[in-house]
Amino acid sequence: MNRINSGIALSVALAAAAACGGDDSSGPLDRVDSIVFLQRTPRNEMGDIFQYRSYRPGGRIVKLSPPTADGKLEELCCSGAGAEFADIDIQNYDLSFDAQATPPKGEIVFSGRLNESQSYGLFILHLETGAVEQLPTDPMHDYTSPVFLPGDKILFTTNKSVEEGAPQHRDEYERGETLQVGVMNRDGTGEVLGPRNLSHRVFPTLTSEGRVLMTQWDHLGMMNAGHLMIMNPDMTTLREAFGKESTGVTNSYLKAREISPGRFIAIGTARDRTIQSGALLDIRLGLPTTDKGVVRADTEMSEANASARILTPDVPLGREPSSNTIGRYYDAFPLDAADYPQLLVSWADGTVESGTLGAAGMSAQFGLYVYDSKAKARRPLYDDPDRWDILARPLAPRQAPPQIPASGTHQYDQDTTLIGSMDVYQSSVATLPAGSVFGVRVIEGFSTEEGIPRDFGLTEHEGAAVLGVAPVQSDGSWAALVPANVPVHLQPIDVFGMAVVNEPVWFSGAKGESRFCGGCHENRSAATVIQPGVTQAIGRGPSTLLATTPRSGRKSTTFTKAGAIGVPWDQALQPIFDAKCVSCHNGTPGPANPSWTISDPATGASFTWTFDLRGGPASYGVGDEMLSAPSASHLSLVGPSMRDLERADLVVVGDLKIYVEPGDAHGSELMKVLNPPQQFPSVDMNHRAFTGMPAHARDLGVELTADEYYLLVLMADNGGQFYSRENAPL
Amino acid sequence: MRTHLRLATIISAGVATVVLGLAAPASAGRGGSATKIEAAARSGSVDAIVAEVERAERLTCDACTPIVMELLDHDRYEVREVAAWWFARRAKLRVELAERATTDLAGTDSRLARNGADLLGAFMHPAAIPALTGAIGRADLAPEARLAAARALGMIGHPNGRAGLTTALGDADASVRLEAVNAWIRLRTVTDAAPVVALVADADARVRAAAAGAVGTP
DSSP: OOOOOOOGGGGHHHHHHHHHHHOOOOTTTTTOOOOEEHHHHHHHOOTTTTTTOOOOOOHHHHHESSSSSOEEEEEEEEEEGGGGGGGOOEEEEEOOOOBBBTBBSSSSEEEEEEETOOOOOOEEEETTTTTTTEEOHHHHHHSSEEEEEEETTTEESSSSSTTTTTTTOOTTOOOBBBOEEEEETTOOOOOOOOOOSSSOEEEEOOTTTEEEEEEEEEETEEEEEEEEEEEEEEEEEEEEETTTTTTSSSSSSEEEEETTEEEEEEEEEEEETTTTOBBBEEEEEEEEETTTTTEEEEEESTTTEEEEEETTTTSSSSSSSSOOTTEEEEEEEOOSSSSSOOOEEEOOOOOOOOOHHHHHOOOOOOEEEETTTTTTTEEEHHHOTTSEEEEEEOOOOOOOOOOOOOOOOSSOOOOEEEESOOTTTSSSSOOTTTTTEEEEEEEEOOOGGGSOSSSSSSSOEEEEEEEEEEOOOTTSSSEEETTOOOOOEEEEOOTTTBOOOOOOBOOOOOOOOOOEEESSSOOTSSOOOOOOOHHHHHOOOOOOOSSTTTTGGOSSSSSSSOOOOOOOIIIIHHHHHHHHTTTBBSSOOBTOOEEEEETTTOOOOOOEEBOOOOOSSSSEETTEEEEEEEOOHHHHOOOHHHHHHHHTTOOEEEEOOOOOOOSSTTHHHHHHHOOOEOOOOSSSEEESSTTTTOOOOHHOOOOOOOOHHHHHHHHHTTTTOSSGGSSSSS | OEEEOOOOEEETTTTEEOOOOOOOOTTTTOOOOOOOOHHHHHHTTHHHHHHHHHHTTOOTTTHHHHHHHHHHOOOOHHHHHHHHHOOOOOOOOHHHHHHHHHHHHHSSSSHHHHHHHHHHHHHHHHGGHHHHHHTTTTTTTTHHHHHHHHHHHHOOOOOOHHHHHHHHHHSSSHHHHHHHHHHHSSSTTTOHHHHHHHGGGGGHHHHHHHHHHHHHHO
């Protein structure tokens, strides 16, 4: 991370020039012959910040020479490329490292959609001849946001699935087919798709050290935001860069571009209603240092040291309408690397918010400006009133970053991914006393694309399949082989099988990739210290957790501790309730079945629910607006969302107790009541999780088996969902 | 349900730099209201409507019902889809609407049939496949209704949708054939493309292109 990189090129060169002096009339674009930018037909429908299918014919790539208000505008693409380009829309583009204006040289790779019935594909524009060639991408899928990589490769995002035969993940909330990353050769051959996230990955950008920064939608439980992630160009070694663990300033960060090593300009905004635009943020991944006017932040890069400076303090960071003269920024390109940089920006004045614009029958009008972030002054550069002018950058050669060699592979089955930690007790997110963690449970995530009808049971968690538990060794290490390209998340568990921490993010690895951490969200600015030599987990060999079992086979064979993968409520849990609970907990009001009532003070309408562990459908609410609960037992245990009830101004009367806290068995009332027994390394029914507390089922003489306790624990830790693969209608 | 609202300020190089706070808490599925949905609907902005309906994902909100109900008949598919998604989370109305949609699919009003197909597709339950399949084969329905039925089969993705999509691939209207090709590749566990192959020579260029793509899709 401390490598001095020569590829910073233009911005640093300009910064150095600025630092050496210059008269008052000089500007940040004085040394730039031409800029290139994208023109798109204005629209008021981009979708949320992760959407990519917006289409309006009329896109083109243009050059402005010199980059002044009276410069000459020249279309580079694509009206001269043939009739099939007449209705093209262009989503994004990148310049080859040798691209220049005079004489024309180099290439532009862009993502274009020729008409509404087609997908976004990738095209190469040859600047010298003006010829356009279409790369052979899969026509049934979209390819967007291409980026040239050193070594004649192109990185892109696509909704094509890396898993042959498996549908692409659809975010359960937003429902769109997710974008993931891929790499191909410059001529379109050799396509390799990267391991998948459960939600979108968008807006990749190349750093001067040769890595790739992008925005990842992290969506698991309450986590729901677009964070910056960084990875190697072979799509391995993905790491968190900015926004997580309380380092952020808003919900999402997008369209990042490097200012200098470790430092990026990005758009900060809410997830929706802002036309994918927002405030300008100067994001620093490490501690800042200054040399000859260049401020960089690649020293001790970690989330603990990361920071963001808001360069446009008046621009809303949320979704509220922006005001006149404030507006919102679509993107920015750094023109220097000063402490307060000069930026080439695309900006629209006024209310850049989809609802207000829609009501007025208007669209945002993005034009090009030079923004002096120190003076907070914007100088107009170019604005076509009939088009958006966006994604501008100098058309000038830049030094290619060094090629980062492909990551090494692990020594085990090359169809699998090796994951693990050197010392699970080193954590920045939880205090884990030595010896408190028995193992690490690995959970595969999936969503409605597998045939689950629209929801998994009304909690905020998505589909879960438990791949298994890898034991933690006495040195704190653990290791496991898991299926490649599959999103997983981790739960260090105690001897009762309950998670002591529930990792709130998904991650995945490629075939043969080794994803080893120092700890469990360890302090990223400190070295993880382990005993000399190999970790015990590797010494003993990793646990194999369904690593080569195909997706269709990753289902429970039996509903036992050993055989449970998914926990379908109606198949795995309801039989337990039916056999051991419903004789008392059957909806008959009384001490065993407390009731609660929701009432609407405005209408006087009310709804009463009585605790009931029987199966069958159930619903709750007032009036027509009834929310669904998959079963009476599910509603009784997982309950309605208190927050939503409060927001709807409904009043709850009675003992509304939520027995299952989704994602947290240990914190769930159900577990405190049942007081589950030790599960690992072996079952001990006399050793209970909550010392000195009653154990409801045992004390009443209807003791649950160890397997039954474990199924309930799994259900709670994995989100309290009703549906799993096992009870999908397919 | 932890809420992190930590704020901090760091001073760097003598310049006050506002930093750190916490990433704004997740807003998905939160903060919705009937008023906001209604305002979004009035604005006519698809983005605003979709965002506000999503935000009311689990809001217990009687007043929302008639507003979202009206969106089921919106001109834009994206709006009809998100409205149906909202109802998919509401037990009582979900059942009623699915029954109504099934009836509409069997009726003669093509707009209602289209809306019904979109709703059943958004519900993603394979129980709707017979009704959708039946609608696809009816020449008395407008192409937009048959197209919606094909799209819904793709949304559901159940392999039992194969028969309906095979019919749609032979539809007289190119837009229906095109949608059927796009839906075909969404059928889970269906890996062959035999019924699509004939469309590689379709009279419509869009269909030809899509068919060629589908045939080449693993």
